[in-house]
Amino acid sequence: MKFRNTALxxxxxxxxxxxxxxxxxxxxxxxxxxxVLPFSSIVAEEFxxxxxxxxxxVVGSGGSGGGLRQFCQGVGANxxxxxxxxxxxxxxELESCRANGVTEVIEVKFGYDGIVFxxxxxxxxxxxxxxHVFLAGAAQIPQNGQxxxxxxxxxxxxxxxxxxxxxxxxxxxxxxxxxxxxEEKVVHPGCESFAxxxxxxxxxxxxxxxxxxxxxxxxxxxGDYTETLARLDAQRDALGVFGLSFYDQNRDRLQVATVDDxxxxxxxxxxxxxxxxxxxxFYIKNAHVGVIPGLLEYAQFFMSEEIGxxxxxxxxxxxxxxxxxxxxxxxxxxxxxxxxP
Amino acid sequence: MKTTNMMPEDQLDLAQKRDRMQQRVKASLKRRHAQEKRxxxxxxxxxxxxxxxxxxxxxxxxxxxxxxxxxxxxxLQVYFDPEVIRIDPxxxxxxDESEGAFQQRYLAWQTQLGFVNFNRIILDSLAREIxxxxxxxxxxxxxxxxxxxxxxxxxxxxxxxIIGQTLTLDLLADANVDVWMKGNIDRNLxxxxxxxxxxxxxxVDELQARGVIKSKFSTALFMNPDSRSSLASAGLAxxxxxxxxxxxxxMFLAVPVGVASAxxxxxxxxxxxLTDLIEVNINNLAAVPSxxxxxxxxxxxILWFKMPLSAPLVGGLVLSLMTLPTVIIATRSTLKAIPPxxxxxxxxxxxxxxxxxxxxxLPLAIPGILTGAILGVAQALGETAPxxxxxxxxxxxSVPATPFEQSTALPVQIYLWQGNELRNFFEARTSAAIIVLxxxxxxxxxxxxxxxxxxxxxx
Numbered sequence: 001m002k003f004r005n006t007a008l009x010x011x012x013x014x015x016x017x018x019x020x021x022x023x024x025x026x027x028x029x030x031x032x033x034x035x036v037l038p039f040s041s042i043v044a045e046e047f048x049x050x051x052x053x054x055x056x057x058v059v060g061s062g063g064s065g066g067g068l069r070q071f072c073q074g075v076g077a078n079x080x081x082x083x084x085x086x087x088x089x090x091x092x093e094l095e096s097c098r099a100n101g102v103t104e105v106i107e108v109k110f111g112y113d114g115i116v117f118x119x120x121x122x123x124x125x126x127x128x129x130x131x132h133v134f135l136a137g138a139a140q141i142p143q144n145g146q147x148x149x150x151x152x153x154x155x156x157x158x159x160x161x162x163x164x165x166x167x168x169x170x171x172x173x174x175x176x177x178x179x180x181x182x183e184e185k186v187v188h189p190g191c192e193s194f195a196x197x198x199x200x201x202x203x204x205x206x207x208x209x210x211x212x213x214x215x216x217x218x219x220x221x222x223g224d225y226t227e228t229l230a231r232l233d234a235q236r237d238a239l240g241v242f243g244l245s246f247y248d249q250n251r252d253r254l255q256v257a258t259v260d261d262x263x264x265x266x267x268x269x270x271x272x273x274x275x276x277x278x279x280x281x282f283y284i285k286n287a288h289v290g291v292i293p294g295l296l297e298y299a300q301f302f303m304s305e306e307i308g309x310x311x312x313x314x315x316x317x318x319x320x321x322x323x324x325x326x327x328x329x330x331x332x333x334x335x336x337x338x339x340x341p
Numbered sequence: 342m343k344t345t346n347m348m349p350e351d352q353l354d355l356a357q358k359r360d361r362m363q364q365r366v367k368a369s370l371k372r373r374h375a376q377e378k379r380x381x382x383x384x385x386x387x388x389x390x391x392x393x394x395x396x397x398x399x400x401x402x403x404x405x406x407x408x409x410x411x412x413x414x415x416x417l418q419v420y421f422d423p424e425v426i427r428i429d430p431x432x433x434x435x436x437d438e439s440e441g442a443f444q445q446r447y448l449a450w451q452t453q454l455g456f457v458n459f460n461r462i463i464l465d466s467l468a469r470e471i472x473x474x475x476x477x478x479x480x481x482x483x484x485x486x487x488x489x490x491x492x493x494x495x496x497x498x499x500x501x502x503i504i505g506q507t508l509t510l511d512l513l514a515d516a517n518v519d520v521w522m523k524g525n526i527d528r529n530l531x532x533x534x535x536x537x538x539x540x541x542x543x544x545v546d547e548l549q550a551r552g553v554i555k556s557k558f559s560t561a562l563f564m565n566p567d568s569r570s571s572l573a574s575a576g577l578a579x580x581x582x583x584x585x586x587x588x589x590x591x592m593f594l595a596v597p598v599g600v601a602s603a604x605x606x607x608x609x610x611x612x613x614x615l616t617d618l619i620e621v622n623i624n625n626l627a628a629v630p631s632x633x634x635x636x637x638x639x640x641x642x643i644l645w646f647k648m649p650l651s652a653p654l655v656g657g658l659v660l661s662l663m664t665l666p667t668v669i670i671a672t673r674s675t676l677k678a679i680p681p682x683x684x685x686x687x688x689x690x691x692x693x694x695x696x697x698x699x700x701x702x703l704p705l706a707i708p709g710i711l712t713g714a715i716l717g718v719a720q721a722l723g724e725t726a727p728x729x730x731x732x733x734x735x736x737x738x739s740v741p742a743t744p745f746e747q748s749t750a751l752p753v754q755i756y757l758w759q760g761n762e763l764r765n766f767f768e769a770r771t772s773a774a775i776i777v778l779x780x781x782x783x784x785x786x787x788x789x790x791x792x793x794x795x796x797x798x799x800x
Binding site for chain 2: 012017025030031034038042045046049050051053055056058059061076079080164187224225226229246250251252253313339
């Protein structure tokens with residue numbers, strides 16, 4: 001008798017578990033870039049607090065690539081609604097989206113972010129150029145018309161103006177959108193300053209420039225900036241790649257390097273003077289608009305002057321706001337639900 | 342003694358033999374004593390090393406985390422100015438009104454309340470303490486954490502009659518104020534490296550000297566869900582509820598299923614190749630790394646069964662699968678330890694097999710089963726890896742009400758806080774969360790020990 005009761009209870013709990021998927025979701029689900037996560041979380045929280053009719057959206061991380069992969073898994077309540085990304089979606093990602101039924105995607109650009117090189121406050125001061133960074137991190141470098149394995153072990157060997165300390169470069173892993181910007185805005189310009197590289201063609205050139213040395217002097221970090229910071233805590237000589245906002249909140253421990261003699265700041269990045277910056281995006285699944293309550297409202301709230309403009313909470317958190325004209329364009333695109341081609 | 346009839350040579354020989362034997366024994370005794378000493382020494386060293394590591398761990402966590410239980414708090418006279426809070430009276434449900442219509446009216450009222458500028462109220466109450474605050478609004482608003490404006494709104498929403506009154510309220514200070522007061526940032530650094538402006542820092546020091554800002558025991562840590570826009574009010578409530586729900590699911594799913602299968606395998610199942618295979622597989626399953634269960638959960642429960650992402654329900658199911666082998670193994674070994682005489686006696690006086698198991702064997706096995714179950718649940722409570730894969734590492738700023746809603750769990754919250762940008766504040770907060778989790782674990786383990794002692798039977 002007792003046993004039958006237990007069996008009944010088990011059957012009931014199993015039934016409950018199977019009944020679950022039938023329930024619709026009323027909370028917006030977001031995932032993606034860890035650079036965008038702080039901004040997205042602030043907006044989500046303020047959104048939940050400002051609109052009593054909507055629930056507070058849930059924001060996950062996983063890197064731009066991870067977020068977009070989840071985003072492209074399909075349409076339905078068990079998939080995410082918005083992917084945060086610190087780079088534009090790649091054509092192959094869009095293709096995989098379409099193959100899985102995510103045919104309608106709205107792209108929203110919401111601001112800019114600077115990428116900075118920072119070292120520990122008690123280490124040497126860096127005034128970098130893209131060429132320095134390339135020479136420090138490349139697997140092979142051109143020397144007298146030939147490609148040789150990277151011989152540099154100290155920064156001062158690259159350029160006498162750099163501090164005399166071991167080369168240890170801590171860069172984001174390839175799952176991060178930041179890595180792509182780092183390669184595109186720093187490594188490539190530095191790499192292409194050599195005539196030998198200029199002579200190379202297409203893919204061979206990209207592969208040559210992107211190859212990083214494997215003798216342990218370049219450390220790839222798959223996690224977030226806290227992990228990069230922990231590396232710097234352990235190794236005084238390490239130079240790390242951070243987002244401007246992360247550096248900004250840890251100014252007491254870190255000192256920032258100039259790139260081409262420009263100090264990264266809100267002003268120099270929004271004026272374009274500081275070379276290493278990138279736009280930040282989020283992508284909305286159009287099929288979920290109207291099904292998951294508040295999706296379009298969230299996007300509009302994100303783009304509003306009050307949340308993402310000058311003097312807003314997002315700016316305080318380190319986002320570089322867009323100009324008024326650009327903002328107006330994006331807002332109208334969101335309102336009309338303009339899809340990606 | 343029979344030595345008397347022995348020949349003298351024989352006696353001599355015997356004495357020599359005895360001598361030699363004694364020497365050999367003595368020699369080996371010395372060696373064996375040294376061996377024992379060495380072994381004891383090594384054992385002691387091992388214990389001391391282990392204890393030293395645990396002490397070090399606890400010491401660092403406690404010394405870092407304990408201060409985070411006390412947070413910088415401002416005690417202010419807050420005037421709920423009717424000039425600022427211009428809202429209609431709170432809607433009451435009329436008898437002729439449908440529930441939906443009332444909800445709509447209430448929502449409209451809430452929206453109206455949402456437009457009230459509560460920063461104004463906070464600024465006004467700050468101005469009572471710092472006369473120059475209205476001139477430097479940005480600096481002044483850095484004193485109070487931004488989430489407090491929603492806390493004030495919550496007070497008005499709960500009881501609109503406070504409009505027009507002046508209340509003495511405790512408002513949480515901003516995370517950076519807390520960092521400055523606790524000295525977690527080097528106070529001698531130049532302005533460019535500080536988070537707070539020079540003016541705000543001077544105000545903090547002044548208010549602290551006057552006793553307006555004090556370190557008070559932080560209820561925010563326990564009562565609030567996670568927060569990123571108002572870091573000082575980030576709390577563990579959401580994660581705690583998530584963990585609690587998952588524990589309940591594990592208890593009601595893994596424990597009964599595990600115990601039932603263990604009883605069947607141990608008492609009823611025939612011993613053959615098939616049951617041997619099952620046994621080997623259960624033991625293997627217990628050794629499978631937990632992340633594998635997470636992958637399984639992500640592909641089966643979420644992609645296949647289409648269950649919601651980040652939900653404690655899915656987390657609970659995954660953790661149940663993970664705990665199941667532990668419970669089965671613990672229960673089986675408890676059942677094995679019960680003397681066969683109990684079963685034979687029951688069968689001997691005419692009980693059926695089921696009666697002998699459920700009336701005689703199982704009651705005696707209860708303490709062991711409970712211990713195994715509680716330890717299994719405690720292990721599930723501390724598990725992080727599988728939860729990361731089913732989306733439970735998301736930022737969730739609300740307390741879940743049902744297991745279908747998005748949530749995090751305590752160990753995941755620790756992981757999330759560990760990754761927060763404001764290291765100076767969150768290093769301590771993370772350790773505080775670890776202390777809370779450890780306290781829960783110790784409580785569960787103590788419960789297991791207590792239950793075992795209470796029901797223990799000695800044969």
